[in-house]
Amino acid sequence: MTDNIIKLTAAEIAGKIAAGELTAVEVTEAHLARIEAVDEKVHAFLHVDREGALAQARAVDEKRARGEKLGPLAGVPLALKDIFTTVGMPTTVGSKILEGWIPPYDATLVKNLKAADVVILGKTNMDEFAMGSSTENSAYGPTGNPWDLTRIPGGSGGGSSAALAAYEAPLAIGTDTGGSIRQPAAVTGTVGVKPTYGGVSRFGMVAFSSSLDQGGPCARTVLDAALLHEAIAGHDPLDSTSIDAPVPPVVEAARNGSVAGMRVGVVKQFRGEGYQAGVVQRFDESVELLKSLGAEIVELDCPTFDLALSAYYLIAPSECSSNLARFDAMRYGLRVGDDGTRSAEDVTALTREAGFGDEVKRRIILGTYALSSGYYDAYYGSAQKVRTLITREFEKAFEEVDVIVSPTTPTTAFPIGERADDPMAMYLADLCTIPTNLAGNAAMSLPCGLAPEDGLPVGLQIIAPAMKDDRLYKVGAAVEAAFVEKWGHPLLEEAPSL
Amino acid sequence: MTVTELLSYEAALAAYDPVMGLEVHVELGTKTKMFCGCSTELGAEPNSQTCPTCLGLPGSLPVVNAIGVESAIKIGLALNCEIAEWCRFARKNYFYPDMPKNFQTSQYDEPIAFNGYLDVQLEDGEVFRVEIERAHMEEDTGKSTHIGGATGRIHGASHSLLDYNRAGIPLIEIVTKPIEGAGERAPEVAKAYVAELRELIRALGVSEARMDKGQMRCDVNLSLRPNGTTTFGTRSETKNVNSLRSVERAARFEIQRHAAVLTAGGTIVQETRHFHEDDGSTTSGRIKDNAEDYRYFPEPDLVPVAPAREWVEELRKGLPELPRVRRNRLREEWGVSEVEMQAILNAGAVDAIVATTEAGADAASARKWWMGELARNANEQGVSLEELSITPSDVARVSALVAGGDLNDKLARQVIEGVLAGEGTPDEVVEKRGLKVVSDDGALGTAVDEAIAGNAAIADKIRGGKVAAVGALVGAVMKATRGQADAAKVKDLILEKLGVSEG
Amino acid sequence: MPGITREEVAHLARLARLELKGEELDHFAGQLDDIIGAVARVSEVADQDVPPTSHPLPLTNVMRADEVRPSLTPEQALSGAPAQEQQRFKVPQILGED
Numbered sequence A: 001m002t003d004n005i006i007k008l009t010a011a012e013i014a015g016k017i018a019a020g021e022l023t024a025v026e027v028t029e030a031h032l033a034r035i036e037a038v039d040e041k042v043h044a045f046l047h048v049d050r051e052g053a054l055a056q057a058r059a060v061d062e063k064r065a066r067g068e069k070l071g072p073l074a075g076v077p078l079a080l081k082d083i084f085t086t087v088g089m090p091t092t093v094g095s096k097i098l099e100g101w102i103p104p105y106d107a108t109l110v111k112n113l114k115a116a117d118v119v120i121l122g123k124t125n126m127d128e129f130a131m132g133s134s135t136e137n138s139a140y141g142p143t144g145n146p147w148d149l150t151r152i153p154g155g156s157g158g159g160s161s162a163a164l165a166a167y168e169a170p171l172a173i174g175t176d177t178g179g180s181i182r183q184p185a186a187v188t189g190t191v192g193v194k195p196t197y198g199g200v201s202r203f204g205m206v207a208f209s210s211s212l213d214q215g216g217p218c219a220r221t222v223l224d225a226a227l228l229h230e231a232i233a234g235h236d237p238l239d240s241t242s243i244d245a246p247v248p249p250v251v252e253a254a255r256n257g258s259v260a261g262m263r264v265g266v267v268k269q270f271r272g273e274g275y276q277a278g279v280v281q282r283f284d285e286s287v288e289l290l291k292s293l294g295a296e297i298v299e300l301d302c303p304t305f306d307l308a309l310s311a312y313y314l315i316a317p318s319e320c321s322s323n324l325a326r327f328d329a330m331r332y333g334l335r336v337g338d339d340g341t342r343s344a345e346d347v348t349a350l351t352r353e354a355g356f357g358d359e360v361k362r363r364i365i366l367g368t369y370a371l372s373s374g375y376y377d378a379y380y381g382s383a384q385k386v387r388t389l390i391t392r393e394f395e396k397a398f399e400e401v402d403v404i405v406s407p408t409t410p411t412t413a414f415p416i417g418e419r420a421d422d423p424m425a426m427y428l429a430d431l432c433t434i435p436t437n438l439a440g441n442a443a444m445s446l447p448c449g450l451a452p453e454d455g456l457p458v459g460l461q462i463i464a465p466a467m468k469d470d471r472l473y474k475v476g477a478a479v480e481a482a483f484v485e486k487w488g489h490p491l492l493e494e495a496p497s498l
Numbered sequence B: 001m002t003v004t005e006l007l008s009y010e011a012a013l014a015a016y017d018p019v020m021g022l023e024v025h026v027e028l029g030t031k032t033k034m035f036c037g038c039s040t041e042l043g044a045e046p047n048s049q050t051c052p053t054c055l056g057l058p059g060s061l062p063v064v065n066a067i068g069v070e071s072a073i074k075i076g077l078a079l080n081c082e083i084a085e086w087c088r089f090a091r092k093n094y095f096y097p098d099m100p101k102n103f104q105t106s107q108y109d110e111p112i113a114f115n116g117y118l119d120v121q122l123e124d125g126e127v128f129r130v131e132i133e134r135a136h137m138e139e140d141t142g143k144s145t146h147i148g149g150a151t152g153r154i155h156g157a158s159h160s161l162l163d164y165n166r167a168g169i170p171l172i173e174i175v176t177k178p179i180e181g182a183g184e185r186a187p188e189v190a191k192a193y194v195a196e197l198r199e200l201i202r203a204l205g206v207s208e209a210r211m212d213k214g215q216m217r218c219d220v221n222l223s224l225r226p227n228g229t230t231t232f233g234t235r236s237e238t239k240n241v242n243s244l245r246s247v248e249r250a251a252r253f254e255i256q257r258h259a260a261v262l263t264a265g266g267t268i269v270q271e272t273r274h275f276h277e278d279d280g281s282t283t284s285g286r287i288k289d290n291a292e293d294y295r296y297f298p299e300p301d302l303v304p305v306a307p308a309r310e311w312v313e314e315l316r317k318g319l320p321e322l323p324r325v326r327r328n329r330l331r332e333e334w335g336v337s338e339v340e341m342q343a344i345l346n347a348g349a350v351d352a353i354v355a356t357t358e359a360g361a362d363a364a365s366a367r368k369w370w371m372g373e374l375a376r377n378a379n380e381q382g383v384s385l386e387e388l389s390i391t392p393s394d395v396a397r398v399s400a401l402v403a404g405g406d407l408n409d410k411l412a413r414q415v416i417e418g419v420l421a422g423e424g425t426p427d428e429v430v431e432k433r434g435l436k437v438v439s440d441d442g443a444l445g446t447a448v449d450e451a452i453a454g455n456a457a458i459a460d461k462i463r464g465g466k467v468a469a470v471g472a473l474v475g476a477v478m479k480a481t482r483g484q485a486d487a488a489k490v491k492d493l494i495l496e497k498l499g500v501s502e503g
Numbered sequence C: 001m002p003g004i005t006r007e008e009v010a011h012l013a014r015l016a017r018l019e020l021k022g023e024e025l026d027h028f029a030g031q032l033d034d035i036i037g038a039v040a041r042v043s044e045v046a047d048q049d050v051p052p053t054s055h056p057l058p059l060t061n062v063m064r065a066d067e068v069r070p071s072l073t074p075e076q077a078l079s080g081a082p083a084q085e086q087q088r089f090k091v092p093q094i095l096g097e098d
């Protein structure tokens, strides 16, 4: 029974609960049992809120018993990235500096989830402050990729993607600053969407790089992602950068997948050196598939995309150097070295030294450098110009095409430890995802097969213009359906059992 | 603390030309903070007016207070500034425990208002134009209390306690261009500028601008250059000079100190300095070297502010009469000299007098009470006029009672004394203390008859033409009525009864 | 390309309030040098006449009405404090001025 429940999609679970075929408590217990059974190996979760989850589930069952109408995700369990503030649950952002911190307020996204009667199982592991592409930068140890536990599950949201791939939850939340939803989705054979910047509130989402960060849905199917997208998106007056417009019709699009007559762009810059052969192969097959489904393929040249990674590694560290200044040992979090004689200044410096990991320190120093007088124009200033050029290239491209496709990430999941002390190699994992963050438009990753050389999942990225998030789902649903038909089952069923 | 020998002010000015820059921070009187909905009410329990945003909790975000922006535009317009068509907030990055995010959300190279001026009038009526560089929006810090050191000073404290109720309260920072050409009047100009700015801010209704409550704070930047030269010298920045008198003293002290250093062949260190109220001196603070790098960049959590021109023009139309214009108008209406007007201004009595006339009193009597009895009283109590427990309408009532002959000046003073002592309204005080002038002709007639009867010899003299002797009878009547009679009326009555006419 | 020195890293660490250990300074100096060397490519566009984009959204004038919203209780505000006294955050002695 448990086995059957955990393999259900979110849409199926909600349907069965609404129909009285399952109770929310049963569903929650099944997932808690799965976590109990496998998470020691996977380490997707930093915190499991057994009591809270069961209480939420009971409330859903009571609501149903009273005859109240249930929402489309009522009673569905979810794994929440540990970057969102939660009343009554710790929020660590994968860092020692916030170990044990229990926020006095809920993030807007969390309020939205609660309002949708989604059952929050707990908080998932992540690269410290979302800085990384492997989840190895978590202060609480790495997460394993359910396809091969010696490999990375992607990052920074590796905990959320691993939880999905390990059937510990049918839904998860991630955040995407340079690819932290899409790259983990790609390497775990799951679906992840970075909504248009401003589509999902950032209030209560611990900031890494404010102008790039965006929360979004993670799921095992395109429809599930759409349902979750709809639940968390929308205008929030507490976030000045939140878009005050209706949420694009993502669920409707996911239910009506089609690419017939669509123009699909393939960008010249998203291939070449550093791209694994099997990744390129599966991507090319995906393009053929799109053609066979009635799409017209258009070659695009976006030369400035080659500068995207560089611009990103100036903008994100600059913003983070400022965003993370608040972790100073004064009001919350870790405090080290307060022996009654040291000054506040020294205690702050000692605490930050002890509480931040290497990657965080590296980026803080890099950002401090890029913003300092004398360097600002050459680095931060130029990076912002690159951003303008990339945005213009996207705008130009979207005059010709409806969506753009690319591999999500140049390689499949690499072994844990392989790039741990080679930041530049690690940064390459985000080569294809970063331009979207810089321009603020929407993108999705969904599985497009296994690389022949290592049998690991490959992700297909779909990019849409800002506020056209529905196109991702329309195309994604069509591609997903075609692949499942071709394979005879969802890709994830090929993953080894844990 | 290094004690510096000062050069005399005259000697300093004989050799050097002072250049000043004044930076004034004004706390706006908005209901809520600049970037969150927490109340700005003073005197609340520590940390009771804080939220995730103004505490800088992880995940929190700012949202701009519309009235904060509106107030900034009003101030900019009143200072004859251009209002930016498009501007942004920036982060000023530096660590300090009273600043929750360890950056101040401020404005950098895109202030909301820039390029203006403020005409200030010196005591002798001369008008000096102070050019305004910019006025920008930012936020205040929390308040620290230093424990364990001597008298709450930061030095020697063992630890500090932080209350973030003030953190995030909107501030407008107003920065002048270098003030040149004031010469020996530089300290006076500094004081007059801050005073004028304070009046202006109050007239706009955007803040009470109480310097004693820290709602308005001034930094005085000063440098000297040898007379006849044009290049600016190295400046010192005297921080948080928090009264009008102190602004003048700080400028004066720094002129004398700089001159002493320069005359002795020394160089001025670019540093912040602290002003000491007790002796009017300044002492060395933090040296401003290149280590201070604020790494400004546009605040990514906020979107640009682009005030619509129609809104700006609407605000311009709604501006009140500016203080200097109003003062000159009142001076003419009241028919007082520049010097008298300055005295009224210095006493902070303009608004009270206006309010009193609006409540029906004539300007002369309103001025007489506020500048006399009440100013003396406020002075004795060490409070401002508006803190006295008497309202302009009370004063107007007293004035009306005098005009109507119900009170004489002596009684009126007693009434005011009663009102200030909390005995009630003027009419209640009159009633309770029984202070009404005896105007009842019957009662007064009896008193006059008794006086005539009791002083028959004097009465005869008066009948005989020695009218001057009437004073003695008046005195007798006044004594009998315990001062509550109108002396002029008593005199008339006595003469009438004795059948004598004056002159 | 100006190499980033150990001293520069030390200065940046001071600005960023990070008490880096000696070996970390060397380690980071090397890595930062590599990263800066790679990302300095952005200056290829420095002379291009394009406006910088600091934000992906073209929004302006997002403001809220000046209306009081509930604050946290002092207990909630202080709930994460490493130390507190008299309903205030207790912090080590503060050096310096203003």
Ligand SMILES: [Mg+2]
Residues within 6 Å of the ligand: B106, B138, B173
């Ligand atoms: Mg300032």
Ligand SMILES: [Zn+2]
Residues within 6 Å of the ligand: B033, B036, B037, B038, B049, B050, B051, B052, B053, B054, B055, B168
């Ligand atoms: Zn607040």
